[in-house]
Amino acid sequence: MNELQLSKRLEAVVQEIIKGAKVADIGSDHAYLPCYAVLEGIASYAVAGEVVEGPFQSARQQVQKCGLEEKVFVRKGDGLAVIEAGEVDVITICGMGGPLIRDILEDGKDKLEGVTRLILQPNIAAHNIRKWFLENGWELKKEMILKEDKKIYEILIGERGNPQKPYKKASSAELFLGPFLMEEKNKVFIEKWTREYETLKKIKEKITQVEETEENMIRKKEIMQKMAWIEEAL
Numbered sequence: 001m002n003e004l005q006l007s008k009r010l011e012a013v014v015q016e017i018i019k020g021a022k023v024a025d026i027g028s029d030h031a032y033l034p035c036y037a038v039l040e041g042i043a044s045y046a047v048a049g050e051v052v053e054g055p056f057q058s059a060r061q062q063v064q065k066c067g068l069e070e071k072v073f074v075r076k077g078d079g080l081a082v083i084e085a086g087e088v089d090v091i092t093i094c095g096m097g098g099p100l101i102r103d104i105l106e107d108g109k110d111k112l113e114g115v116t117r118l119i120l121q122p123n124i125a126a127h128n129i130r131k132w133f134l135e136n137g138w139e140l141k142k143e144m145i146l147k148e149d150k151k152i153y154e155i156l157i158g159e160r161g162n163p164q165k166p167y168k169k170a171s172s173a174e175l176f177l178g179p180f181l182m183e184e185k186n187k188v189f190i191e192k193w194t195r196e197y198e199t200l201k202k203i204k205e206k207i208t209q210v211e212e213t214e215e216n217m218i219r220k221k222e223i224m225q226k227m228a229w230i231e232e233a234l
Contacts, residue, residue: 024080099125133156145186
């Protein structure tokens with residue numbers, strides 16, 4: 001992967017950037033995504049944000065290598081602290097857990113002024129982002145699920161709008177599994193949730209074998225609820 005050829009998941013993210021947008025890529029690592037987006041004429045301007053020194057320096061070197069110092073700005077900082085309110089139209093956050101992405105959005109709410117689209121690629125627990133959208137006036141417009149190098153990734157696209165709109169039943173199952181993904185139910189979705197179901201089943205069996213404390217009973221009930229949602233979806 002480099003500035004000329006992205007991974008399958010990052011390519012899918014880039015394709016959702018609005019043409020000509022000003023983009024902030026948070027947790028940019030080597031800044032491949034913003035460099036690619038600018039070189040391909042998709043983004044007009046980009047900020048590559050990194051909180052860790054090593055990736056921050058790698059991103060700076062990548063931008064210099066591409067000769068994009070006047071269009072891609074590498075900044076060191078935590079989450080959305082690297083941008084000013086109104087500076088960008090689109091924010092991409094890839095390769096983090098759902099809870100961390102949610103926290104970045106929550107902590108940086110004041111920086112979302114002028115942002116029209118969020119393109120988020122959580123590695124795990126995407127339901128945290130769906131819930132945040134629902135609570136903060138962002139409408140889930142599109143979801144994708146894909147497999148690359150034996151790993152499964154979800155991509156969520158949010159825009160300001162009616163946060164209730166994608167949820168037909170307004171159920172916890174839709175938040176957990178994804179309303180668009182449940183409807184499409186492609187083979188990657190089936191593979192992911194079949195695997196997750198088996199994992200939950202093993203955890204439930206282990207809990208059943210230990211002392212029946214109130215905490216264990218609550219945990220078991222949560223697991224059984226998730227298993228029921230998966231069974232219904234599959």
